[in-house]
Amino acid sequence: MSFSVGQRYLSTTELELGLGIITQVDHRMIEIFFPAAEDRRTYASNNAPLSRITFKAGDTFSDREGNEYKVIEVTENNGLNIYLAEDPNGEVRPVPELEIGDQVSLNAPWERLSAGNIDGSQWFHLRYKSLLERERLEQAKYYGLMGPRISLTPHQFFIANNVANRPCPRVLLADEVGLGKTIEAGLIIHQQLMNGRANRVLISVPDTLVHQWLVEMLRKFNLHFSVYDRERALEPEAFEQNQLILISNKLWHEEEIHQSALSANWDLLVVDEAHHLHWSESEISEEYRHIQALADKSSGLLLLTATPEQLGVEGHFARLHLLDPQRFNSLDQFKTQEENYYQISSAINELVDSDEVSGECLAEIKKMSDDSVLAELIETFESSQTNENKQSLINHLIDHHGTGRVLFRNTRSAIKGFPQRILQEQALEKPELFSSHSLTPEKGLDERQWLEVDPRVKYLIELYKQLKDKLLIICRNSETALALEEHLRLREGLKTTAFHEGMSIIEQDRSAAYFSDMEDGAQLLICSEIGSEGRNFQFAHHIVMYDLPAHPDLLEQRIGRLDRIGQTEDIKIHVPYFSGTVQEIYKRWYDEGLFAFSQSCATGEALVQKYQERLNKCIETNDPALTDALISDTAKDNQALKAKIDAGRDRLLELNSCQPIQALQIIHEIEDFEFDDPKKFMDTAFNCFGIDRERHSENTWVVKAGEQMLTDHFPGVTDEAITVTYDRDRALEREDFQFLTWEHPMVTGVMDLVCDHHYGNAAFSLIKDQRLKPGTLYVETLHTPVVQAAKSSQCYRFMPKSVIRHVVSHDSRDFTEYLTDQHLHEHRQKISKAIRHEVIKSQKDLIFKVFQIAEKQAKSKLAGLVKTANERADQVLDHEINRLISLKNFNPNIRQEEIDALINQKEACKTAIDSCQIKLEAIRVIVNGS
Numbered sequence: 066m067s068f069s070v071g072q073r074y075l076s077t078t079e080l081e082l083g084l085g086i087i088t089q090v091d092h093r094m095i096e097i098f099f100p101a102a103e104d105r106r107t108y109a110s111n112n113a114p115l116s117r118i119t120f121k122a123g124d125t126f127s128d129r130e131g132n133e134y135k136v137i138e139v140t141e142n143n144g145l146n147i148y149l150a151e152d153p154n155g156e157v158r159p160v161p162e163l164e165i166g167d168q169v170s171l172n173a174p175w176e177r178l179s180a181g182n183i184d185g186s187q188w189f190h191l192r193y194k195s196l197l198e199r200e201r202l203e204q205a206k207y208y209g210l211m212g213p214r215i216s217l218t219p220h221q222f223f224i225a226n227n228v229a230n231r232p233c234p235r236v237l238l239a240d241e242v243g244l245g246k247t248i249e250a251g252l253i254i255h256q257q258l259m260n261g262r263a264n265r266v267l268i269s270v271p272d273t274l275v276h277q278w279l280v281e282m283l284r285k286f287n288l289h290f291s292v293y294d295r296e297r298a299l300e301p302e303a304f305e306q307n308q309l310i311l312i313s314n315k316l317w318h319e320e321e322i323h324q325s326a327l328s329a330n331w332d333l334l335v336v337d338e339a340h341h342l343h344w345s346e347s348e349i350s351e352e353y354r355h356i357q358a359l360a361d362k363s364s365g366l367l368l369l370t371a372t373p374e375q376l377g378v379e380g381h382f383a384r385l386h387l388l389d390p391q392r393f394n395s396l397d398q399f400k401t402q403e404e405n406y407y408q409i410s411s412a413i414n415e416l417v418d419s420d421e422v423s424g425e426c427l428a429e430i431k432k433m434s435d436d437s438v439l440a441e442l443i444e445t446f447e448s449s450q451t452n453e454n455k456q457s458l459i460n461h462l463i464d465h466h467g468t469g470r471v472l473f474r475n476t477r478s479a480i481k482g483f484p485q486r487i488l489q490e491q492a493l494e495k496p497e498l499f500s501s502h503s504l505t506p507e508k509g510l511d512e513r514q515w516l517e518v519d520p521r522v523k524y525l526i527e528l529y530k531q532l533k534d535k536l537l538i539i540c541r542n543s544e545t546a547l548a549l550e551e552h553l554r555l556r557e558g559l560k561t562t563a564f565h566e567g568m569s570i571i572e573q574d575r576s577a578a579y580f581s582d583m584e585d586g587a588q589l590l591i592c593s594e595i596g597s598e599g600r601n602f603q604f605a606h607h608i609v610m611y612d613l614p615a616h617p618d619l620l621e622q623r624i625g626r627l628d629r630i631g632q633t634e635d636i637k638i639h640v641p642y643f644s645g646t647v648q649e650i651y652k653r654w655y656d657e658g659l660f661a662f663s664q665s666c667a668t669g670e671a672l673v674q675k676y677q678e679r680l681n682k683c684i685e686t687n688d689p690a691l692t693d694a695l696i697s698d699t700a701k702d703n704q705a706l707k708a709k710i711d712a713g714r715d716r717l718l719e720l721n722s723c724q725p726i727q728a729l730q731i732i733h734e735i736e737d738f739e740f741d742d743p744k745k746f747m748d749t750a751f752n753c754f755g756i757d758r759e760r761h762s763e764n765t766w767v768v769k770a771g772e773q774m775l776t777d778h779f780p781g782v783t784d785e786a787i788t789v790t791y792d793r794d795r796a797l798e799r800e801d802f803q804f805l806t807w808e809h810p811m812v813t814g815v816m817d818l819v820c821d822h823h824y825g826n827a828a829f830s831l832i833k834d835q836r837l838k839p840g841t842l843y844v845e846t847l848h849t850p851v852v853q854a855a856k857s858s859q860c861y862r863f864m865p866k867s868v869i870r871h872v873v874s875h876d877s878r879d880f881t882e883y884l885t886d887q888h889l890h891e892h893r894q895k896i897s898k899a900i901r902h903e904v905i906k907s908q909k910d911l912i913f914k915v916f917q918i919a920e921k922q923a924k925s926k927l928a929g930l931v932k933t934a935n936e937r938a939d940q941v942l943d944h945e946i947n948r949l950i951s952l953k954n955f956n957p958n959i960r961q962e963e964i965d966a967l968i969n970q971k972e973a974c975k976t977a978i979d980s981c982q983i984k985l986e987a988i989r990v991i992v993n994g995s
């Protein structure tokens with residue numbers, strides 16, 4: 066397409082926007098304004114979903130004042146059409162395309178039918194199904210959460226559902242390592258994009274995770290992010306050129322790139338491994354400043370970290386500050402609130418756990434604030450301790466206090482069902498060459514020397530042979546990893562590969578992929594510390610600590626590579642160490658003091674703070690008595706701290722992060738929705754459009770463009786075969802198959818292709834039904850209400866595109882109930898094109914008369930639909946607005962922007978609903994043969 070400013074286009078995916086005007090064109094991007102919806106869109110020019118509107122001689126159109134014109138001749142000036150057209154008074158004048166009205170013609174099917182341009186029954190059937198299914202999908206309660214190729218894991222869907230319904234979500238996803246924060250973020254992004262709340266998303270992640278995010282977003286969520294490397298990011302207006310961008314956060318250090326990203330608008334910014342954003346009262350890191358500037362420019366923000374508080378309360382506060390600067394604006398106040406919560410936590414525990422809640426407990430909770438709603442809810446609950454009253458009280462507490470709405474954190478202990486972690490230690494004798502005081506004694510030595518004498522090398526070789534299974538080996542230094550890998554591969558002939566910061570991202574990915582190949586891949590992956598963050602290696606069950614890290618949180622990150630969702634076996638943690646050295650001290654301290662090998666360790670940072678000095682002393686003196694005392698004191702403190710954490714457990718946070726019954730309910734409803742999969746619908750579409758399809762295996766098919774394919778743009782289909790399945794389990798097993806759900810771009814693309822084009826909108830069917838009079842003619846119409854408003858206004862929630870179907874006989878009788886789509890399908894007969902044309906031509910006046918009756922009936926339903934939609938919008942949006950306003954009185958956690966966004970949304974919705982029109986989607990002439 067060649068675009069010029071002033072040309073008129075329709076959005077093929079958002080017809081309700083009306084007719085748009087191109088307002089800006091550069092070599093990659095175009096901007097288009099839709100006056101009817103007062104909405105603007107920016108598209109990449111090479112794949113904009115737009116269709117140019119041009120008229121030819123004989124066509125009619127209306128101008129902005131609603132005057133109708135008939136085209137006599139079309140000329141072109143600088144890429145713009147000028148229509149020589151006759152106005153209603155018979156005067157002929159040139160009308161530039163800019164003057165064409167902004168509403169789309171809603172009667173195209175009739176015009177097509179009367180021009181004799183007719184399709185067969187199967188096309189009408191496909192159109193009807195597309196309209197019905199599109200409406201069903203958009204009305205689905207969990208719209209946007211059902212398409213991704215992921216297993217239906219309750220805690221993830223609970224969070225995603227909770228967050229995705231917010232107008233501008235700004236939250237911290239802080240589940241423990243490996244519980245699926247990336248998946249939760251993907252679900253939220255997917256839902257926000259599908260329901261139009263977000264269009265532009267920027268994901269910023271550590272360099273090592275760029276590719277993994279790219280693949281996860283594509284394979285699991287069908288989201289095509291553009292990866293920006295330095296060169297790409299430095300292009301002029303680089304960040305305007307794509308809607309979905311993935312970038313390494315190291316690039317923000319280049320001011321030009323950072324400024325360029327800041328000059329673009331973002332609906333959603335996603336930052337992974339957010340604990341790297343260091344902040345303290347005395348020093349704010351550059352990384353933090355960079356993200357802070359971007360976060361200010363984005364309406365939504367998702368921060369991901371597995372260690373929200375462990376690295377200190379200051380950092381935790383600073384990240385919450387990024388999410389909501391007004392709410393989290395004083396560190397001292399934040400610390401006091403946390404302390405206050407601790408005071409009432411046992412009362413909250415009792416409320417949550419107890420079948421009969423005591424008066425003292427409720428009195429304690431009442432002291433939390435002088436909130437009158439809280440007092441009322443407590444009173445109601447006191448007089449009748451039902452589950453429903455309890456739930457209302459708990460929901461109110463979650464909403465009004467603490468970090469509830471902002472922070473989500475699921476833990477293994479709350480979720481359960483994870484495999485065991487088993488320590489397999491091996492004491493070794495330290496070679497002379499190594500010092501006793503270093504965790505990495507080989508560092509700085511000549512590799513030819515240390516590799517010869519290091520007993521860990523022999524130990525590894527034996528483990529390799531004995532286990533015959535994948536082994537992930539982590540070393541602190543990349544030099545060690547590199548030397549070890551080369552030695553094992555070249556000198557010992559083992560099947561190994563390396564992963565360290567000296568490799569490019571592509572090399573790292575290649576290496577990770579080689580390790581993950583279960584048939585011909587490497588058996589050993591030797592990583593430096595960078596392999597311990599974010600990566601997915603849960604297909605392996607053995608991890609070797611070639612050395613130990615100096616902080617327990619890093620140990621947890623390392624183990625987290627295997628201890629992740631999808632791990633099917635217990636995890637063996639192999640720890641070789643040199644007896645009588647610092648290595649043994651650390652191993653014992655982690656194992657016997659912190660229990661850090663067997664359990665996820667939440668007390669690490671606190672114990673490091675308390676015991677680091679004593680630990681250093683033990684290392685310095687190597688005195689066994691001192692070490693024993695250190696370990697025994699640490700263990701006691703650890704237990705006490707755990708008990709304290711348990712007692713002061715933020716139950717409100719836990720409940721905000723997952724309520725199992727509700728979470729399961731979401732899963733069941735999604736399962737119910739997908740029970741009726743899109744196979745039948747897609748088969749009809751494949752048949753109509755001439756797409757080849759062959760059975761591959763159970764519930765799996767191979768699909769490719771057929772020789773007779775009717776369109777060049779059937780979504781997702783090319784000459785190259787693709788394999789599709791409708792089964793979630795099968796799709797999870799085989800990521801190379803397309804998982805066709807109702808939300809898959811191929812399925813929604815087919816619905817759009819059919820509904821937004823002429824396919825099946827004017828049809829003819831011959832039927833044979835002996836219960837009807839032979840030769841009778843019927844007209845069937847499909848109408849939908851059309852609200853010309855931006856998708857983000859969410860009008861479809863209140864005014865669904867309900868299909869209004871009517872069948873009227875030649876003598877004006879209503880046959881809608883009797884002649885159902887199914888009935889017509891079952892009684893259809895073959896008929897030649899020539900006869901179809903003949904009937905339409907000869908019966909045009911009668912058909913028009915019957916069509917007008919059907920249309921009148923459809924219009925009479927519109928007033929009712931508008932009324933219901935207005936009532937629904939009032940009810941739902943007023944409820945949401947009032948709830949937020951009331952919450953804001955007690956909890957500054959609620960941002961004014963959220964309330965404003967809802968108020969604006971309500972106004973936009975109601976205006977659009979009031980000006981709703983009825984659109985003829987399709988017309989079919991039916992004749993009962995003799």
Ligand SMILES: Nc1ncnc2c1ncn2[C@@H]1O[C@H](COP(=O)(O)OP(=O)(O)OP(=O)(O)O)[C@@H](O)[C@H]1O
Pocket residue numbers: 214215216217218221240241242243244245246247248249370371598599600601625629630631
């Ligand atoms: N619902 C799911 N369906 C399929 N795979 C999943 C699901 N949830 C998580 N996984 C897989 O489990 C692994 C861990 O998930 P993810 O990477 O999202 O966790 P994380 O919390 O972000 O981890 P980390 O703390 O290491 O960054 C990944 O391989 C992911 O693909």
